[in-house]
Amino acid sequence: MTPEMLLTMIVLVFVIVLFVFEWVRVDVVGILMMVLLPLLGLISPKDAFVGLSSNAVVSIIAVIIMGAGLDKTGVMNQVASPIIKIAGKSESRIITFIGGTVGMISALMQNIGAAALFLPAAQRIAKRIGIPVSRILMPMGFCAIIGGTLTLVGASPTILLNDLMTIGGEKLEPFGLFTQTPIGICLLISAILYFIVFGRFILPASKGESDEGVTNALMQAYRAFETIYEVHIPEDAKTTGTLADLGVQTRYLVTAVAVGHAAERDKNFVPRSSEELRPGDDLAVVGRRKNVMKMADEMGWEVKDTLESFAETLSRTSAGMAETIVSPRSELIGKTMSEVDFKTIYGVTPLALFKGNRIYYSGLTHITLSMGDTLLLFGPWERFHILKNHPQPRSLTFSTPLEGEILRPEKAKLALVWLGVALAQVIFLKMQLSVALMSGALGMIITGVLKIDEAYRAVDWMTVFLLAGLIPLGMAFEQTGTAAYIAEGVLGVLGEPAPIVLLAVVGLMASFFTLVISNVGATVLLVPLCMNMAMMAGGDPRMAALVVGLSASNTFVLPTHQVNALVMRPGSYRTVDYAKAGAGMTVLFLVVELAVLYFFYGI
DSSP states (O other): OOHHHHHHHHHHHHHHHHHHHOSSOHHHHHHHHHHHHHHTTSSOHHHHTGGGGSHHHHHHHHHHHHHHHHHHTTHHHHHHHHHHHHHTTOHHHHHHHHHHHHHHHHTTSOHHHHHHHHHHHHHHHHHHHTOOTHHHHHHHHHHHHHHTTSSTTSSHHHHHHHHHOEETTEEOOOOOTTTTHHHHHHHHHHHHHHHHHHHHHHSOOOOOHHHHHHHHHHHHHSTTOOEEEEEEOOTTOOOOEEHHHHTTTTTTOOEEEEEEETTTTEEESSOOTTOEEOTTOEEEEEEOHHHHHHHHHHHTOEEOSSOSTTTTTTSTTTEEEEEEEEOTTOTTTTSOTTTTTHHHHHOOEEEEEEETTEEEOSSGGGSOOOTTOEEEEEEEHHHHHHHHTSOSSOSEEEOSOOOSOOOOGGGHHHHHHHHHHHHHHHHTSOOOHHHHHHHHHHHHHHTTSSOHHHHHHHSOHHHHHHHHHHHHHHHHHHHTTHHHHHHHHHHHHHOSOOHHHHHHHHHHHHHHHHHHSOHHHHHHHHHHHHHHHHHHTTSOHHHHHHHHHHHTTOOOSSTTSHHHHHHHTTTTOOHHHHHHHHHHHHHHHHHHHHHHHHHHSOO
16 A cells, blocks of 8 residues: 555545534535645645536536526426325325436436436425425435436446446447346335335434424414414305405404405405405415314314315415514504505505504504504515515515515426426437536526526535535545555455355445545446456356446435535535435445345346
């Protein structure tokens, strides 16, 4: 072992320690590698920052921007809705549908692209059904990685296999597009089952404010509200009339925030007290459950278990609550909300008024407003953003952050066109992934799907610098000969084992090397060595190469894979979370892979 090899191993241990103990953030570790490695002479200064312009990092930036464009135009809402409709609020079914969908997409395109494009949809699904996003994103990421094993073109390592399978100057029989598909299907199914069975024990379930959302926090603060309920008025209902005549707010302290008229097939999201309720209509209300149930019982109405008619329009990602304060120069001072026609002008529904030391939940529109009064409002997030962006002097000042954003549904077709253009370049023109995806991202910006500032904000720069810093570390492993030294040493110790034992060791080595160097680098390094060892052990060299190519996707215990790095920040994951969930997944991956090879591939 040379001094350079020893130094490289020390640096690797140092990086793992920083990841585990989190003394500094992971992106700082990446930047540290870009500076430390050339200072130690393990790589050249020219190679230190090559990761920032690498194909993988630029592809991630581009595909995140494209995903943000699809989300901004409402396309991801359309993706999320059918999954929620089929899976309901079951965490297991959500994981199955998301994991299976992303895995299948990854079979035909780069897994980082599939994960990044589906990331906004997964976040919206988690918010709408009230599941912590941390319990959704890691299974999605793992399934995206495994999805690359379904076909020969699903991941870079397997794409390279046919070019690397040469022994003694003779090329071996190439693999077909679907040679590995039975293995990939078993791996994907086992990953989904792994999270369904053990997810509650291995996945973090933080319920911070970012998960609960502003609306839930406000409902806890204003104890007269618990959640949004949907009430159906049956066709044979005897109690109908206007909201005021029925005393929905005055008698039951329940506020109507939306009315769906069955006859007109129309929905009103700012119902007034004069709103007429008829048989067949649906009503969305906010209040305490006991009050809502009492109202329904006395009126002969039905309370639905979940939102149905308003499932999308009143979901957490579409509408919610905001707390506002009457500004010093507000036009509302000295007037009642009925006098200024508040609901018509502002397009939101007042739920409560905090005035002096008292909170009012009914009769709000007839109370004279003063400077400093606090209004709790409910409405579409888009409407709140429009109010917040009004020029000064504003009538209302927002005291709570806003969720959601102003969508551009009219740009949805353009977003899909640019996504199609990018994918077509990759599939049909064989254009480099980074160039193709960046052209699609640029097209979205130029055509107004996204503003350039929105594109910059969409990119997770922590992910970018983490990966850009790990690429030089992989280069140091290869250039100093450390990787080859370890691989040759391990294979030398084995002697002449049984073929299945050899393949198990090959799988373990590939799984280790893909954590510290790129999966492509691990494949290029190990395929020739492992094929020769298989020949000497009397095994099939093609199967040894296949195990290397597949095991290069067995990278779950550290956030070093692009997909793991991508979901790390949105899911608020720590390195120990990957180690906890990834250790079992790594073992399961190898067991399933080798079992399928043994029983179905004649090993």
